[in-house]
Amino acid sequence: MPTAIATDSARLPSPQGWPLLRLGFRPFYLGAAAYGMLAIPLWIAVLLGQVSLNLTLSPVLWHAHEMLFGFAVAVIVGFLLTAGKAWTGLETPRGAVLAALAGLWLAARLAAVFAPYGVYALLDLLLLPLVAGIFIALLLRAGGGRNLPLGFILVLLTLANAVFHGAVSGLIDVDPVRALHAGLAMIVMIECVIAVRVIPAFTQSALPGMRLKVPPVLEQATLGTTAIALALWVLAPAHVFGAVALGAAALLHVLRLLRWKPLRTRSRPILWVLHLAYAWLPIGLALLALSQLGVVGVSSGIHALAVGATGGLILGMITRTARGHTGRPLQASRLETAAYLLVACAAVARVLLPLLAPQHLVIWLVAAATAWGFAFALYLMVFSPWLVTARLDGKDG
Incomplete structure (x- = not known):
């Protein structure tokens, strides 16, 4: 046995380079969490007139x-550059190349405040096509056609960003808000594709004996209907057809979630955070359907998808995957559980409470921003030391 263990250890590639730059999740999760912690409270301070930023576009x-x-x-890039290695067995950017990609992301964030708009737009437009090209080339080399739709969505996300900057610059006669809606729609589609692969798998691996199976026809109908509904929302004027499509997509996501047995995960925070966040997808789609009929404002649906679904799924994924890829147990600590609850509270304060008591909107905005900021502060407290140091098990990555 000692000889076999020594032989297996000798076969493992020795870790090389600064740990922060060994795999994509490390710099991008760290940067995204820090940015999330700062940007939302800063935005509310700007909105309330407490802080003034030297922005070259509207706040x-x-x-x-x-x-x-x-x-x-940032989270999508970090996840795909990490998952791409696991899916294909091929190396993804590391070292100087990974540092350049992360530096480009950071430069664009700073340029939004400290540089002319043209510089900001140029820097911001470079990252996504580079990552899309790297990711698609990786899949093609490995014959990983199953994951190519994610590469296609990255291309569409790149196009939405280009349309946004073109519209703001006056080069394209399009409302820049519509381009932002398209960006949100692409991110939601990425979540829909990844969620069906990771949430049932994570749930089954953590709960022995559980078998989760969603009929392929339900999966195809869910993805197809969601794509059509979001396309109608982005590209067409508000209409009853759009409301029906969004409502149908919401119902299909509810059926999909129920197949994953979310109540069985209530004793495992690292699991229920993903199920709870996913539940905001049908809520957001249903609110968008109501906004098509003029029942509620479009902001409610947007923030249900952006804060509840995207924020919750991001926090759940960057804790679970960071634990796994740093060689740590897949068990959320109390601080991580507190962060999960804070993001859920932020979603309730930003989406549901303004619908119930709109006269207290400022209070709800401040409460949501505070909860959101503290959630990502807790993530940084726990994970920053892990993201900049080597894996516990001595493996590379």
């Missing part, structure tokens, strides 16, 4: 764009 557009193409995209 509302800056806030919406940066939470999509700054915060959320």
Whole structure:
């Protein structure tokens, strides 16, 4: 036995380079969490007139764009550059190349405040096509056609970002808000594709004996209907057809979630956070359906998808995957559980409470921003030391 263990250890590649730059999740999760912690409280301070930023575009557009193409995209890039290695067995960017990609992301965030708009737009437009090219080339080399739709969505996300900057610059006669809606729609589709692969798998691996199976026809109907509904929301004027499509997509997501048996995960925070966050997808789609009929404002549906679904799924994924890829137990600590609850409270304060008591909107906004900021502060407290140091098990990555 000692000889076999020594032989197996000798076969493992020795870790090389600074740990922070060994795998994509490390710098991008760290940057996204820090940006999420700072950007939302800063936005509320700007909105309430407490802080003034030297922005070259309107504060509302800056806030919406940066939470999509700054915060959320950083997590998507970190996840795909990490998962791509696991899916294909091929190396993904590390070392100097990974540092350049992370540096480009950071430079764009800083340029939004400290540089002319043209510089900001140029820096911001470079990252996504580079990552899309790297990811698609990786899949093609490995014959990983199953994951190519994610590469296609990255291309569409790149196009939405280009349309946004073109519209703001006056080069394209399009409302930049519509481009932001398209960006949110692409991010939601990425969540829909990844969720069906990871949430049931994580649930089954953590709960022995559980077998989760969703009929393929339900999966195809859910993804197809969601794509059509979001396309109608982005590209067509508000209409009853759009409301029906969004409502149908919401119902299908409820059926999909029920197949995953979310109540069975209530004793495992690292699992229930993903199920709870996913539940905001049908809520957001249903609110968008109601907004098509003029029942509620579109902001409610947008923030249900952005804060509840995207924020919750991001926090759940960057804890679970970071634990796994740093060689730590897949068991959330009390601080991580507190962070999960804080993001859930932020979603309730930003989406549901304004619908119930709109006269207290400022209070709800401040409460949501505070809960969100503390959630990602807790993540940084726990994970920052882990993301900049080597894996516990001595493996590379």
